[in-house]
Amino acid sequence: MKIKQSEFVISAVGPAQYPEDGLPEIALAGRSNVGKSSLINKMLLRRNLARTSAQPGKTQTLNYYKVNTEVGELYYVDFPGYGYARVSKSQRQSWGKMIELYLKDRPPLKLVLQLVDFRHPPSAEDQNMYQWLSHYGIPMCVVATKTDKVSRSQWPKHSKMIRQTLGMPGHVPLIHFSSETGMGREELWSLIAQSADM
Ligand code: GTP
Ligand code: MG
Numbered sequence: 001m002k003i004k005q006s007e008f009v010i011s012a013v014g015p016a017q018y019p020e021d022g023l024p025e026i027a028l029a030g031r032s033n034v035g036k037s038s039l040i041n042k043m044l045l046r047r048n049l050a051r052t053s054a055q056p057g058k059t060q061t062l063n064y065y066k067v068n069t070e071v072g073e074l075y076y077v078d079f080p081g082y083g084y085a086r087v088s089k090s091q092r093q094s095w096g097k098m099i100e101l102y103l104k105d106r107p108p109l110k111l112v113l114q115l116v117d118f119r120h121p122p123s124a125e126d127q128n129m130y131q132w133l134s135h136y137g138i139p140m141c142v143v144a145t146k147t148d149k150v151s152r153s154q155w156p157k158h159s160k161m162i163r164q165t166l167g168m169p170g171h172v173p174l175i176h177f178s179s180e181t182g183m184g185r186e187e188l189w190s191l192i193a194q195s196a197d198m
Contacts, residue, residue, distance in 0.1 A: 001189040002070040006044040009075070011061035013098060018106070019064060024074040024196035025108045029099070029129055030115030032056035032081025035145035038179035039115065040065060040076050043188065050078055057084045060095070062102060072198040074110075077102075083125045103138060111139050111195040113188075118144035118158055118176070122165045130166045141173040141191060142166065148178040 012018055028036040037050035037059055044067055051059070063078040080095045087095075103112070112133055116122045122130070133140045142162065150158055159174060168174065173191060177184035 003044055004068040006046055006049060006065060006067045008049060009064040009066045011063050013061055022108055024110045025077050026074060026192055027077040027109060027112045029079050029112055030081060031123060031125060032084035034115045034117050035179055036078055036115055040078055042179040042182060042185060057087055071193055074196050083123060111192060113143050114140055115143045115145050116162055118147045118150050121161050127166060139195060141175060143175045143177050145177050147176045147183055148180045
């Protein structure tokens with residue numbers, strides 16, 4: 001996919017700050033440090049547009065990035081990660097509410113990318129998020145991140161572990177991605193463009 005332009009738009013904490021132009025939105029959910037912000041940068045071919053960090057808990061608001069591609073415009077919405085122990089309980093609850101409010105009632109939302117670390121079995125929170133999205137019938141795909149850290153011979157085993165732990169039916173796509181190598185970028189763009197009807 002060719003990217004004509006990309007820019008940070010707003011850090012939103014609630015609906016009053018969501019953009020009102022109705023462009024399709026692609027949201028990213030996943031535990032802290034799984035690679036959400038890195039994935040956005042790789043998709044947009046920007047080095048550090050979405051702020052990344054080896055320290056978990058970097059992203060704390062709904063961060064909107066507007067992208068102009070060869071086939072049209074859309075937003076990526078970067079979420080705070082879940083499962084980060086070193087934030088207060090009240091902060092966790094307020095993030096939870098903010099994300100839930102967005103996911104339950106956001107007509108421009110076209111697809112949620114649920115990111116899981118390819119190296120490990122999905123956590124209890126990954127399983128909850130997956131169940132929750134399925135329950136509300138929110139269109140989603142699962143993206144396995146950091147695939148560059150797993151040797152090729154181990155891929156089938158890890159893919160099976162992820163599908164089984166989440167209970168993914170065959171029709172839900174599992175995309176293998178690496179922000180290091182760019183693996184999966186075109187496949188994910190195809191799916192996004194299709195979901196956003198671009
Ligand atoms: P929060 O904002 O805390 O929720 O984290 P995040 O999910 O946005 O993670 P982020 O993109 O900041 O990446 C966390 C760390 O993982 C950084 O040190 C990244 O360089 C590294 N990382 C992310 N994706 C990959 C990948 O595909 N391969 C490798 N090897 N490292 C990655
Ligand atoms: Mg982040």
